[in-house]
Amino acid sequence: MLTMNYTYRIDPDTTQQTELLEWMETCPGVYNYALRELKDWIASRKCQVDRCSLEKEYIIPADEPFPSYHRQQNNLPKAKKQFPHLGKVHSQVLQTTIRKLHDTWEAFVKRGRGFPRFKKFGQFKSFVFPQFKNNPINGFTIKLPKIGEVPINLHRPIPNGFKVKQVRVLSRIRGTQWYVVVTIESDISVPDAPVHGRAIGIDLGLERFLTASDRSFQERPQFLKSMQGKLKLLQRRASRKQKGSQNWEKAQIEVARMHHRIANRRRDFHLKTAHQLCDRAQTIFAEDLNVKGLTRGMLRKDCVDAAFGQFLSLTEWVCWKRGVYFAKVNPNGTSQTCPNCLATVSKGLEVREHHCPECGYRTHRDHAAAEMVLDRGLENVVSQGLWGRETACQVGLSGVYDLDKWRGAGIPNREAGKPAL
Structure with missing residues (x-):
């Protein structure tokens, strides 16, 4: 199974952009609520058996099971009745948000450090549509559930034989630029490159x-130092604006755009x-x-x-x-x-x-x-006995420089000339 990620720029209209920003605010709320349940359950088990705290106590029954991913996922329909604004977000987007929390929790249990933290405003910059029945890309638009068709800059086509597995929506430069990371997969098996040639x-x-x-x-190009003067000027202008005002937000966008350009x-x-x-x-x-x-x-x-x-x-x-x-x-x-x-x-x-x-x-x-x-x-x-081993691989994929370009047996060594760097 071969899986790859392609990143494209999308251009949502004003209504779609507002809806995407609302989803970016709803997802961290779900994440924090699920994390609060997890921390309360853990704290209720820290108390000793023969005594209780005089300051506070968690009223959680002793037979209450651990708030696992499947339990919290099954509680989402009940939460939508209590909080109607959750219904505006696609159900699978909320499920992947909870999945992200439990992935962090499992990583913490495995390595013993890095306990999940609450997400502040603006820290969530992406969400995932985990599956699609049909190909969401049609021409130069991509159809996102509950969002609609969004123009996409399809600068390279999806290779033949691949299907779209999931789509991650990314927010950049404080919500002024939007991207999608399209995960594609195929049943093609590509072996690792052998040790060969020069x-x-x-x-x-x-x-x-x-x-x-x-x-x-x-x-070595000094990317940051070469543009540090302009960056300091933009940061100085942003620091003089009243925090929370429209001019302050515009100045912050200019700073974020400069960082994005450097990266x-x-x-x-x-x-x-x-x-x-x-x-x-x-x-x-x-x-x-x-x-x-x-x-x-x-x-x-x-x-x-x-x-x-x-x-x-x-x-x-x-x-x-x-x-x-x-x-x-x-x-x-x-x-x-x-x-x-x-x-x-x-x-x-x-x-x-x-x-x-x-x-x-x-x-x-x-x-x-x-x-x-x-x-x-x-x-x-x-x-390791790897030198001289050769494998034959005939796989032609458009858009990825043909994975078999240098693979196969009998590849001649190229002359070593000074590169034009």
Whole structure:
């Protein structure tokens, strides 16, 4: 079973937009009510058997069962009679809202932290239509239950053989831009890409965003810093407006639009860089970075702006889409080891050149780390017996760069030239 997500921009009219915003306010109310029931049931079981609290007591019978997902879902029809405004929202949208709460609860029970929190106004930015009997997309409109037909920018068609499984409606820039994430699925089975062709290792950094083992590199665009002056100006204007007024809301929309523009530029750069890497090699190795740890150091602002975690996730997706093998390796000591003789060469962050006193190998620090990443990646695949394994896959899907573009046996190696990055 193959499942993919396609994101499209939609353009609801004023009435539809007002209704969508009302749904965004109703869903967190249902979420908070269900969470309140869950917390009250848990608190009523904390009291000791032989005594009760002198301050307050939860009047919940001892034989009352746990408010599970199915119990709270079955109580929705009763809640609609008591609160008529719930009937305006599609029933399955409310069910998925409760499902979201219990998914968070189950994750908390599993890892022991991250108890579900109440949702404030504006924190709910999406809701889901979990199933459709027929294809909701007809031409350049999408039909949403109880909302009606909404114009959609269908910039790429749904591939043949796929059907729409669910649709998630997203709100962006304080409810001024709307998107739908269409989940499509097919019975086609696509195997993982084998280890084949030309292999490269990549090293991520702040001096250079990316350095490859073939000596090519990509400079780091400073997305936030390049637009920080305009962002500060918009934030200063917003802070001088009376909170809650129309001018304040307009100023907040301008700030949100600027953040959205920065995020779009960063994501576009990551996707283009990932595709350029796939043009140059059929096997790519990268460091398994501790992304959370990088956001806590003295260079956290630059690390967050570079978004290494997002780049690695997008690169893994692009590699799967284009049939390129992608794997992560242990990052410990990649910049402190000579890739030529494997000797330990200790150096601080201020030293940007690698010079091995054992063998005399001299190169840029990031290039040496990329070569070490490549060596570790090849060592891992050889030890696992993956090198040289070939699979044949003939799957043609429109809109996803043909998943079999680089798959199959007998793919010749391409010449290694310096990419036009």
